[in-house]
Amino acid sequence: MRFSEKSKEIAKFILIRFIVFIILLGFDAYYSDKPPYNDIGCKSPIYCPDEFLTTIQLAHLFNDSKTFVDMPTKKPIHEVLQAFSELPFPHTRSSLRDFVDTYFSSPEGSLIFTNFTDFNPSPEFLEKIKDHTLHAFAGIINSYWPDLSRRIAKDRNLCEGCVDSIYPVNNTFIVPGGRFREFYYWDSYFIMEGLLVSGYFRMAKDIIENFLQIVGEIGFVPNGNRIYYLNRSMPPLLTQMVKIYYKATNDFDMVKSALPTLLKEYEFWQKNTTVQIVAKNHPSKKKYTLNRYIVHNSDPRPESFLEDYFTATNATWLNATGRENLYADIATVAETGWDFSSRWVRAEKLTEYLQDTSFTRPNNYALLQNLDTRSVIPIDLNSILYMNEIVLADFNAKVGNKKLANSFRKRAKDRREGMIDIFWDKKRLSFWDFNLTSGTHTPVASLAAFFPFWAGIYPTEITNNLTAAKESFRLIEKLLEKYPGSLPATEIDTGLQWDFPNAWPPLQYVVIEALMNVEKLYNEKDNINTIRELARTVAQRLVSSVLCAWLETGGEIHTNNISTKRKENFMNDVGHIFEKYNATNLTIPGGGGEYVVQTGFGWTNGITLWILDKFSEIIQAPECIAKFKRE
Numbered sequence: 001m002r003f004s005e006k007s008k009e010i011a012k013f014i015l016i017r018f019i020v021f022i023i024l025l026g027f028d029a030y031y032s033d034k035p036p037y038n039d040i041g042c043k044s045p046i047y048c049p050d051e052f053l054t055t056i057q058l059a060h061l062f063n064d065s066k067t068f069v070d071m072p073t074k075k076p077i078h079e080v081l082q083a084f085s086e087l088p089f090p091h092t093r094s095s096l097r098d099f100v101d102t103y104f105s106s107p108e109g110s111l112i113f114t115n116f117t118d119f120n121p122s123p124e125f126l127e128k129i130k131d132h133t134l135h136a137f138a139g140i141i142n143s144y145w146p147d148l149s150r151r152i153a154k155d156r157n158l159c160e161g162c163v164d165s166i167y168p169v170n171n172t173f174i175v176p177g178g179r180f181r182e183f184y185y186w187d188s189y190f191i192m193e194g195l196l197v198s199g200y201f202r203m204a205k206d207i208i209e210n211f212l213q214i215v216g217e218i219g220f221v222p223n224g225n226r227i228y229y230l231n232r233s234m235p236p237l238l239t240q241m242v243k244i245y246y247k248a249t250n251d252f253d254m255v256k257s258a259l260p261t262l263l264k265e266y267e268f269w270q271k272n273t274t275v276q277i278v279a280k281n282h283p284s285k286k287k288y289t290l291n292r293y294i295v296h297n298s299d300p301r302p303e304s305f306l307e308d309y310f311t312a313t314n315a316t317w318l319n320a321t322g323r324e325n326l327y328a329d330i331a332t333v334a335e336t337g338w339d340f341s342s343r344w345v346r347a348e349k350l351t352e353y354l355q356d357t358s359f360t361r362p363n364n365y366a367l368l369q370n371l372d373t374r375s376v377i378p379i380d381l382n383s384i385l386y387m388n389e390i391v392l393a394d395f396n397a398k399v400g401n402k403k404l405a406n407s408f409r410k411r412a413k414d415r416r417e418g419m420i421d422i423f424w425d426k427k428r429l430s431f432w433d434f435n436l437t438s439g440t441h442t443p444v445a446s447l448a449a450f451f452p453f454w455a456g457i458y459p460t461e462i463t464n465n466l467t468a469a470k471e472s473f474r475l476i477e478k479l480l481e482k483y484p485g486s487l488p489a490t491e492i493d494t495g496l497q498w499d500f501p502n503a504w505p506p507l508q509y510v511v512i513e514a515l516m517n518v519e520k521l522y523n524e525k526d527n528i529n530t531i532r533e534l535a536r537t538v539a540q541r542l543v544s545s546v547l548c549a550w551l552e553t554g555g556e557i558h559t560n561n562i563s564t565k566r567k568e569n570f571m572n573d574v575g576h577i578f579e580k581y582n583a584t585n586l587t588i589p590g591g592g593g594e595y596v597v598q599t600g601f602g603w604t605n606g607i608t609l610w611i612l613d614k615f616s617e618i619i620q621a622p623e624c625i626a627k628f629k630r631e
């Protein structure tokens with residue numbers, strides 16, 4: 001039987017309609033029973049999960065899902081929504097692309113570069129850096145700060161009735177760089193360490209004041225200043241920012257004015273994230289209150305919508321509730337700052353993965369489909385909250401509030417005891433995350449294990465036995481022996497970005513601080529050289545990675561006769577500072593994860609400058625520079 005062209009067209013039309021109908025039926029079923037966003041959460045009909053965002057993001061118009069949610073509208077919102085509702089059905093990718101081009105503008109739109117008012121091209125500390133190449137390199141990194149400083153444009157450059165996804169703040173701030181066009185909560189702490197060594201006190205204060213403003217408005221610091229980040233926070237380092245700012249400036253007025261807001265943020269964590277745990281495996285059998293990360297969310301993350309949607313829908317064994325739980329666990333990982341990592345994967349699945357060599361990498365949906373984030377009691381979160389309790393006790397004592405100071409000392413003491421009973425393994429002399437469901441330590445050895453030492457929590461086994469103290473850093477020693485670069489987050493190669501082989505600057509910072517703290521427990525006569533040496537090596541490795549990778553990507557230091565030979569591949573490149581590095585090779589950046597490795601980069605600049613200041617006498621230019629020297 002032969003069909004006319006016309007009847008073929010009709011059949012095609014009916015078939016497409018039918019498919020769209022089935023898809024929409026699926027969406028309806030999926031979106032019904034969706035818990036309403038709370039008062040704080042994401043509510044925009046454009047940038048938050050709903051029919052509009054689902055249609056645009058599933059059309060995969062951009063390589064990076066974050067691009068769309070950062071684009072301001074260039075027509076008033078009612079016109080945008082009206083035009084969307086009038087788009088011919090079924091939507092095609094090209095009609096959606098035309099629609100976005102007509103109604104949305106560049107993702108860079110709402111933020112503007114700003115005058116970095118206290119910028120100084122030659123901060124004093126540079127003079128301390130003995131090595132000439134590193135001295136010059138530190139000057140170059142310092143010169144990057146103005147490129148990363150932003151403020152929110154007046155009226156955000158928006159036309160009347162237009163909208164964007166920015167959460168407005170009053171002061172300037174530093175962004176990480178690349179796709180990260182807004183500020184990030186925990187990044188800002190590590191950025192601040194670098195700002196403070198250069199004496200950029202005004203910028204540091206501005207950053208703190210932005211956070212105080214947001215806590216005043218919504219009760220906590222969100223992941224970043226976008227409305228789609230409003231359902232979650234990040235490692236709570238604001239109190240520590242005020243601490244280091246105060247240490248650098250002696251600005252006690254700032255402490256006094258910040259204190260009520262710091263208490264408010266602390267209460268947010270205590271009210272929303274505490275869990276009771278009985279130390280079953282410990283002779284004490286005591287019940288402790290510790291904290292976990294937990295995000296109330298039942299949708300794909302707007303900025304990674306496509307990725308999350310596929311992760312969940314490909315988990316065919318999950319029903320609607322199972323998918324919602326998965327979305328909550330995914331968003332919770334983003335809150336941890338370690339998005340994503342084997343730390344949050346269900347232990348059985350991880351074991352299976354470790355035994356199966358044919359497992360696909362790097363788009364490792366299978367691991368993400370088995371997240372157990374909200375059941376993990378993380379060592380790092382509790383270490384930070386412990387540090388916050390100590391600082392809040394000190395600040396309260398300073399303002400004369402003895403009662404509150406004592407109450408915070410008591411909270412810190414209880415948490416410390418709980419952390420040691422729950423996280424510390426006396427035999428292995430190391431800290432481990434704890435899984436609430438299994439009631440045991442999680443199986444992943446990660447650099448998070450060193451956060452308690454950064455926080456000043458030392459189990460008795462290591463305070464009175466230097467050999468045990470050294471043994472507790474055995475993992476660091478082993479990683480440094482095994483790999484030429486910086487320390488990888490874990491040794492598990494999952495393709496997830498907070499796993500092997502990625503070496504993240506903030507984690508190097510924590511390990512260095514941890515080593516320096518434990519070193520202080522002993523005297524010179526105790527022969528603490530190994531511990532000191534480890535700290536120096538970790539510091540040296542990061543600086544070497546940052547400089548070598550920068551040279552490899554076209555960086556040039558004119559003052560010291562160093563120039564890139566790689567110019568043919570990097571004609572327009574001038575050297576990149578990356579967000580993460582590769583532990584197995586000093587000269588290359590990290591990779592994996594759900595977006596391409598980013599450059600800029602806020603925390604890397606901050607921590608590199610911090611290291612160059614702290615270790616100015618001993619840090620050396622890496623061997624890789626030899627191949628870049630001009631004849």
Ligand SMILES: OC[C@H]1O[C@H](O[C@H]2O[C@H](CO)[C@@H](O)[C@H](O)[C@H]2O)[C@H](O)[C@@H](O)[C@@H]1O
Pocket residue numbers: 066176180184186187223301303304334335337338339340579594595
């Ligand atoms: O868009 C995907 C995720 O990206 C962010 O996480 C990563 O970058 C942050 C900024 O440097 C960093 O703080 C975080 O540790 C990185 O994993 C973002 O924070 C996530 O919420 C987002 O879903």
